[in-house]
Amino acid sequence: MATLRFCPHCGANGLSLGIPAGDTHERTFCGGCGHVHYVNPKVITGCIVEADGKYLLCQRAIPPRPGTWTLPAGFMESGETTEEGALRELWEEAGVRAEIISPYSIFSVPRISEVYIIFRAMALEVTDAFGPETAARQFFAPADIPWDSIYYPAIRQILERYIQERETGTYGIYMGNDDTGRIHFMR
Secondary structure (H helix, E strand, C coil), X not given: CCCCCECCCCCCECCEEECCCCCCCCEEECCXXXXXXXXXXXXXXXXXXXXXXXXXXXXXXXXXXXXXXXXXXXXXXXXXXXXXXXXXXXXXXXXXXEEEEEEEEEEEEHHHCEEEEEEEEEEXXXXXXXXXXXXXXEEECHHHCCHHHECCHHHHHXXXXXXXXXXXXXXXXXXXXXXXXXXXXXX
């Protein structure tokens, strides 16, 4: 992470690292105007999209781990809702327009300061195009999913659980966290 040299609020030089008055965490702050520079987790939103019993995955074309498969997901942009971010990422990475059905999973990875919000979505339009972050896009039957090439263990867990629940037609909303990349599901 880049170190601030000047206060983004007043422009003063010489920021301090410490616990600002009335706070409980060490932060970068300006001794002149008191502005606190907060560093917060990044939010990643994405979708599980199913069509005809097959599940949409995107093969990564960029680091980290190019060549692995994942759900279409990415970082939210300022000014958008979690749903808008998930649908935008789905369009950019997979060339699919969809409608959000419901939230499905929220998990945190504190070690890398990320929060993932995954939605269930229904495809409305599937085009032949996909973005430059994607090497390939494919709908897989459960038996054909490249399980050993899934990008991140938590994504694999979410997809495995979703497929199990799809068979029963009963879906939960799950929360979990773990710095090892595994989710400890809580219902």
